[in-house]
Amino acid sequence: MKRQLLSGAFLLAFLLTAPAAETPRELKPFGRGSWQDILRSHAGRPTIVHFWGVTCGPCKVELPLLGQFMRDHSAIDMVTISADLVPDLPGAARSMLEKSGLAPAENWIFSDGFVERLRFEIDPAWQGDIPRTKLISREGAITTIEGSAEMKELEKWFDQQLAMRR
Amino acid sequence: MIDVPKRSGKAKFRGKVLATLAFALWQSTAYGQMNHQHASEAACEETNLRCASKVTPAFGPDGKLWLTWMAGGQVSVASSKDGGRSYSAPVLVTKERLNLDSGPDARPKITVDHNGGIALAFAIFKDKAFNGQVLYTRSADGGKSFAELRPITSSNESQRFEALALDGDGTVFAAWLDKRNRVPAQQRGQKYDGAGLFFASSNDGGATYSESLLAQDNTCECCRLGLAFAGPGRPVVVFRKIFEGGVRDHAIVTFSDPAMPGEVHRVSWDDWQIAACPHHGPSLSISAAGTYHVAWYTNGKVRKGLFYARSRDGGKTFSAPVPIGRPDRNPTRPYVIAGPREAAMVWKEFDGEKTTVNLMTSRDDGATWSSPKAISSTTDTSDHPLLISDGRRSYLSWMTKADGYRIQPIVEEP
Numbered sequence: 271m272k273r274q275l276l277s278g279a280f281l282l283a284f285l286l287t288a289p290a291a292e293t294p295r296e297l298k299p300f301g302r303g304s305w306q307d308i309l310r311s312h313a314g315r316p317t318i319v320h321f322w323g324v325t326c327g328p329c330k331v332e333l334p335l336l337g338q339f340m341r342d343h344s345a346i347d348m349v350t351i352s353a354d355l356v357p358d359l360p361g362a363a364r365s366m367l368e369k370s371g372l373a374p375a376e377n378w379i380f381s382d383g384f385v386e387r388l389r390f391e392i393d394p395a396w397q398g399d400i401p402r403t404k405l406i407s408r409e410g411a412i413t414t415i416e417g418s419a420e421m422k423e424l425e426k427w428f429d430q431q432l433a434m435r436r
Numbered sequence: 437m438i439d440v441p442k443r444s445g446k447a448k449f450r451g452k453v454l455a456t457l458a459f460a461l462w463q464s465t466a467y468g469q470m471n472h473q474h475a476s477e478a479a480c481e482e483t484n485l486r487c488a489s490k491v492t493p494a495f496g497p498d499g500k501l502w503l504t505w506m507a508g509g510q511v512s513v514a515s516s517k518d519g520g521r522s523y524s525a526p527v528l529v530t531k532e533r534l535n536l537d538s539g540p541d542a543r544p545k546i547t548v549d550h551n552g553g554i555a556l557a558f559a560i561f562k563d564k565a566f567n568g569q570v571l572y573t574r575s576a577d578g579g580k581s582f583a584e585l586r587p588i589t590s591s592n593e594s595q596r597f598e599a600l601a602l603d604g605d606g607t608v609f610a611a612w613l614d615k616r617n618r619v620p621a622q623q624r625g626q627k628y629d630g631a632g633l634f635f636a637s638s639n640d641g642g643a644t645y646s647e648s649l650l651a652q653d654n655t656c657e658c659c660r661l662g663l664a665f666a667g668p669g670r671p672v673v674v675f676r677k678i679f680e681g682g683v684r685d686h687a688i689v690t691f692s693d694p695a696m697p698g699e700v701h702r703v704s705w706d707d708w709q710i711a712a713c714p715h716h717g718p719s720l721s722i723s724a725a726g727t728y729h730v731a732w733y734t735n736g737k738v739r740k741g742l743f744y745a746r747s748r749d750g751g752k753t754f755s756a757p758v759p760i761g762r763p764d765r766n767p768t769r770p771y772v773i774a775g776p777r778e779a780a781m782v783w784k785e786f787d788g789e790k791t792t793v794n795l796m797t798s799r800d801d802g803a804t805w806s807s808p809k810a811i812s813s814t815t816d817t818s819d820h821p822l823l824i825s826d827g828r829r830s831y832l833s834w835m836t837k838a839d840g841y842r843i844q845p846i847v848e849e850p
Contacts (some may be wrong), residue, residue, distance in 0.1 A: 325539055325566045326713040327657055355477060355538060362564065383477040383837065386786045386819040392767070394788070395740075397733060397768055398540060401715040416735065417712035 289314040299381030300351055301335065301347050305391045306348060306360060309406070310380075316431040317347040323354030324362045329401045332418045337371025339421055343428055348375040353400055407431060461810070469693055477538075477817050479763065479837045483508035484526060489703075490543040490819050491835040495826040495845065497550050501843065502579070502636025504546040504556055505835070509533035511544050511558050513579055516807035520843040529573055531581045535561045537568055537596055540715040541660035543819075545800060547602040548643070552578045555608045557598045558590060568596035569726045570612050574642040588636060589648040591616045592758045595634070597717070599663040600642075601671060608638040609694055610645060611661055617653055628739055629678045631657040637694040640781050651689055651697040652676045658713035662720030662730065669693045672751060674703065674720040674730055683709045686718050686732050688751045704757050706736030716768070723774035726750070728799045731770035742783055745803040761785055761794060761808065773829035779803070780846050782821045782832055790814070793821045811846075814838050 298304075320336055320343040325386065335393065340348040350372055352363040360379060369371050382388055389396045393414070396402070403415040405427050480487035488505035498500055501516040503523070510533055512526040530776040536542075537559035543560035555573040562569040570588040575581060589595060593616035601609050614634040621628035633652040656676035666672050670691055677687035677700070686703035703718075718732040720842075729749040734740065743757035761767025766784035772781045779798040784791050791811040812834055814820075819835035823846070830846040 280568075323560075323713070325658075328711045328713065355540070362566070364540070365564075385477075386768075386784075386791060386817065387788070390786060390788050394764075394766055397714070397716055397766065399710065399712045399735070400714070401712055417710035 279430070283384075284335075284380055292415065297352070297363060297377050297379040300388065301376040301382045302387065302391065305388075307408070308376075312347050312349070316407060316409055316428070317349060318403040319349045319351065319406065320419075321351050321353045321400050321402040323352060324356055324366055326400045328418045330366070332401050333366060333370035333372065334394065335421050336419075339424055340375060342372060345432075346409050346428060348372070350375050350377045352379040353385070353389075354395045354409065355380065355383070356424070408434065454727075457487075466576050471475075475555040477819075477837060478507060479635070479840075481508055481527065483510045483512055485512070485514065485523065485829050486840050488819075488835055489538065489837075490839065491833065491841050492546055493824050493831075493833040494546045494548050495824060499826055500548075501555065501826075503598060503841070504529070504544040506536050506538070506544060506559075506842075507556070511556075513546070513554070513556070513575075515579060520841075525649065526580060527582065529556060530585065537561055539596070539658065540636070541597060541658070541717050541820075545598060547600050548610055549602055549606045549608075549641055551606070551641070553606075554579055554582075554768075555600060555602070555638065556582065557600050557610060558614075559596045559598060567594035567615075570595045570598045570610075572610070572642060572645065574644075576641070582701045583643070588612070588645055588700070589614070589634070590802065592807075593618070594631075596657075597660050599661040599673070601665060601693070603665055603671070604668045605639060605743060606639075606643075607669075607694060608642045609635065609663070609665075610637065610672050611635040611651070611663055611671070613655055613657055613661070613675075614648070614650075615657065617650070619777055626749040628654070629682065630654050633673065633675055635673075635691075635694075635697070646695070649695065650685070651691075652677065653699055656684050656714065656717075658715055662715030662718045664720045664722045664728075666690055666722050666726065666750065667727070667776075669826075670674070671849040672720065672722060672728065672732050672764070674718045674732075676714065676717060676732075677702075681709055682711055683707055683736075684714065685734065685736065686730070689731070690751050693716060701752050703730055703732070703754050704734075704743065706734035706735035706743075706757075707738045708734045719771045719780070721772050721774040722751070722800050723779065724776075725801055727774065728754075729772045729774055729779055729781075729802050730754065731775040731783075733768065733770065742770045744770070744772065744781060744802070744805075755802075758805070760796070769820040770819055771823050773825060774812070775823075776823045776828060777830075778846075778848050780830050781822055782823055784818070784821060785810075791818055793832060795832070797844065798847070799848070814843065 405413040477489040487507040490504040510530040514523040557572040598612040613631040659676040662674035742760035744755040771782040793812040796805040814836035816838035824835040
């Protein structure tokens with residue numbers, strides 16, 4: 271009986287804490303220092319960091335392409351950062367990520383209204399245009415693609431990363 | 437020494453169950469908080485001026501300062517008779533919290549005519565896909581009350597980034613970015629980039645607007661418009677256009693009358709080819725001498741940063757672009773005004789911790805400019821700096837999260 275009750279409590283705990291199967295992973299709050307955290311945690315691994323926003327037309331077109339790219343290239347770390355500032359954003363952002371197949375990626379969302387400072391930490395010259403993609407090599411070299419990225423360009427970069435590994 | 441009484445087996449078990457549930461609830465709450473967390477540009481969540489993220493000013497004919505602002509999901513209006521030291525009780529223009537367009541270049545717009553009539557417009561996100569809708573209203577009783585909100589056009593497609601300006605005869609001219617031509621073009625198998633520049637005007641002080649008409653297709657869909665009058669009945673709009681090859685440079689159109697857009701001319705060849713939302717539109721002001729002053733941001737192949745140029749032939753040609761601000765301080769959000777005493781230009785710079793508003797003035801209608809000078813600063817997020825004139829002098833209008841709203845006279849630089 272005791273074992274059953276305890277099992278029940280653990281099951282309830284699991285149900286309360288685990289996101290539902292269809293819910294994308296939680297969005298990580300992107301604040302001061304998050305950019306350096308991302309660089310550190312992916313050091314030595316080829317990583318794509320994609321900045322986007324729910325109100326950005328070109329982003330809506332590009333996001334599913336990135337989702338497909340992620341599925342086709344499991345060796346790449348895929349990071350997305352929602353850089354829009356609109357109310358009730360997390361729900362809309364999660365929904366778009368899920369529809370684009372990017373729910374399994376490492377997904378962040380700007381969580382500090384002082385966006386100038388967040389952007390400054392990432393790139394002092396960035397004025398907030400989205401989409402924007404950063405390709406980070408194993409050696410930490412960063413290539414910035416302004417605007418929508420061509421998937422061919424990402425393929426080429428990925429092949430270079432593979433070649434360097436050999 | 438204090439003995440801790442040993443707990444019974446039952447008590448231990450109950451403790452384990454409670455601890456497990458408590459942990460679960462804590463985890464659940466923390467997860468929920470994280471997922472409801474969002475960045476706020478506002479200092480507070482109420483509807484008053486202190487909580488505003490965007491504030492737009494206008495002077496009335498009697499010198500009264502009028503403000504409209506977005507705060508707490510609503511749009512409000514108040515006025516000041518003493519140059520911004522004190523304000524009237526705010527009047528809510530909206531009846532309920534709305535999903536206001538809170539994009540970086542969105543803000544409510546206001547004009548005050550010679551009779552004290554107020555025309556006001558702003559945009560909302562009308563659906564989960566963040567399609568926009570421009571709503572307008574009017575006050576005929578000096579801002580005591582506002583008419584029911586109405587969409588500025590019957591089109592159900594997305595409209596954002598409205599601009600309002602008042603002609604000398606009281607006509608209110610409105611322009612906005614509108615996506616209605618997108619789907620029909622795609623149905624014809626044609627590619628359609630961006631949005632369309634649409635316009636309408638009101639001859640009854642903003643109570644009703646004419647049928648909306650197209651001025652230009654393929655504008656950038658996410659940048660504010662610059663709007664001014666070149667003379668009676670001749671509105672001028674500067675906008676980021678999508679040129680051949682996806683180049684998002686600036687263009688300008690001067691109307692021959694409020695229903696007749698003229699030829700579109702290019703302001704500059706920056707060659708910013710980008711499939712993105714720059715969220716960074718231009719600024720336009722026209723002097724009494726008819727000089728067009730334009731300031732803008734680009735990240736093109738030819739030039740990067742903020743730039744200023746002027747036209748003395750009605751917007752057909754522009755002077756060589758002049759860079760604005762310190763390139764190492766990420767200059768942003770330029771605003772220009774041809775005031776009664778001098779032309780003035782402000783913009784923001786950021787050093788990693790502090791944002792400053794910088795000023796340059798010109799005594800020769802934009803031919804030469806003073807050295808830049810910081811005139812205001814803040815250490816948290818802030819609205820775009822704006823300039824307005826009461827007919828005697830110009831003022832900086834700037835909303836900041838940390839320090840609230842400020843309006844300060846522009847002091848001419850030597």
